[in-house]
Amino acid sequence: MSGESTGPCLDQVSIFDNEAMEQLRKETRLDPEHLRALRNGLFKKFEADDIALGRFPERDRVLCHSLEMFRRCDSQVDGASKLLLKTAAGMLIESVILRIATGRSTLCVSSQVGCAAACDFCATGKMGIAQNLSSAEILDQVVQTGQLLAVEGRRLHNIVFMGMGEPFHNEENLFATLDALTSPKLFNRSPGSILVSTVGVPDGMLRCAERFPKVNLALSLHSVNPEVRRELIPLTKKHPLDELQETICELNRRQGIPVMIEYLMLAGKNDTLEDAAELINWLADLDVHVNLIPYNEIEDAPHLTGTEDSKIRTFASQLKDAGLTTTVRYSLGSDIAAACGQLVRKENRQAAMSSNWQLPRV
Numbered sequence: 001m002s003g004e005s006t007g008p009c010l011d012q013v014s015i016f017d018n019e020a021m022e023q024l025r026k027e028t029r030l031d032p033e034h035l036r037a038l039r040n041g042l043f044k045k046f047e048a049d050d051i052a053l054g055r056f057p058e059r060d061r062v063l064c065h066s067l068e069m070f071r072r073c074d075s076q077v078d079g080a081s082k083l084l085l086k087t088a089a090g091m092l093i094e095s096v097i098l099r100i101a102t103g104r105s106t107l108c109v110s111s112q113v114g115c116a117a118a119c120d121f122c123a124t125g126k127m128g129i130a131q132n133l134s135s136a137e138i139l140d141q142v143v144q145t146g147q148l149l150a151v152e153g154r155r156l157h158n159i160v161f162m163g164m165g166e167p168f169h170n171e172e173n174l175f176a177t178l179d180a181l182t183s184p185k186l187f188n189r190s191p192g193s194i195l196v197s198t199v200g201v202p203d204g205m206l207r208c209a210e211r212f213p214k215v216n217l218a219l220s221l222h223s224v225n226p227e228v229r230r231e232l233i234p235l236t237k238k239h240p241l242d243e244l245q246e247t248i249c250e251l252n253r254r255q256g257i258p259v260m261i262e263y264l265m266l267a268g269k270n271d272t273l274e275d276a277a278e279l280i281n282w283l284a285d286l287d288v289h290v291n292l293i294p295y296n297e298i299e300d301a302p303h304l305t306g307t308e309d310s311k312i313r314t315f316a317s318q319l320k321d322a323g324l325t326t327t328v329r330y331s332l333g334s335d336i337a338a339a340c341g342q343l344v345r346k347e348n349r350q351a352a353m354s355s356n357w358q359l360p361r362v
């Protein structure tokens with residue numbers, strides 16, 4: 001399969017390393033057209049490795065992937081697949097493919113192994129480790145997914161940074177990835193088809209909007225009650241709600257597009273009519289799109305349960321009646337989430353124990 005690693009070789013150059021690839025081209029006196037054809041084949045058409053490499057005379061010198069396919073789990077109930085991919089350091093990350101009924105496909109990428117934000121509701125946050133993924137490791141999730149969808153005759157439409165990790169804790173590699181994804185010479189993807197989701201790192205969000213004004217941003221808000229939000233997202237101690245409100249206001253000014261507000265529906269925590277009223281009040285005057293997310297319970301957070309569907313619908317109606325654009329996101333792949341998540345946590349704990357990884361300070 002196209003995602004298989006060709007194995008380490010000292011002479012090989014990563015396709016994601018633009019400088020090294022250009023150097024290789026010059027050393028071997030190849031026409032720039034050969035490199036262009038290789039990149040177009042892999043990054044834009046998502047051709048199989050053999051086909052794309054077939055157009056490059058120095059094919060044995062090129063490494064097409066930075067991640068190794070470890071396991072693929074396909075949902076039996078909807079069009080979701082979870083790819084477990086192994087980094088060079090031996091850690092597992094997840095990429096999720098969502099095949100939406102309309103025929104569109106979305107990829108949810110990871111930006112870190114584990115996550116230091118430690119959100120109470122999130123299995124990744126309970127992993128206890130965090131390591132940044134390189135830009136090559138983020139981009140390879142796109143290449144491997146694109147290749148897999150191409151075999152099915154489908155196209156990749158949207159890329160969302162909602163997998164493992166807080167993207168703005170890995171800002172340099174995030175921006176290098178966004179540069180590559182939107183570069184006409186590389187992936188040539190529309191910035192509007194990309195969404196970066198964060199629990200709220202104001203400076204990073206503003207820098208992102210400055211550099212990539214058309215890339216969509218999402219804030220995982222989940223509560224406008226300071227105490228509840230602190231409980232759910234410990235990181236909010238660093239960036240209080242007032243600061244986040246000002247940030248959205250500034251993003252609206254700089255970008256001219258709505259910021260997505262993600263709101264996990266948790267029974268008894270943030271789902272009462274009073275909570276909805278406070279949320280409406282907090283969002284007044286901001287250009288936002290609210291996305292209510294039913295909660296899939298996780299083993300590590302037995303104290304949290306999801307709000308029942310009828311109550312989510314009432315909550316949504318209250319927001320809509322107040323004039324807020326509101327949707328409910330029903331997550332796909334719930335039958336594969338738990339099993340894959342457990343496998344990732346188990347493998348990564350073992351890999352972390354056999355190395356010296358520590359949780360970074362954020």
Ligand code: SF4
Pocket residue numbers: 114115116117118119122123124125126163164165166199
């Ligand atoms: S920032 Fe995202 S990945 Fe990290 S712990 Fe919170 S929800 Fe999980």
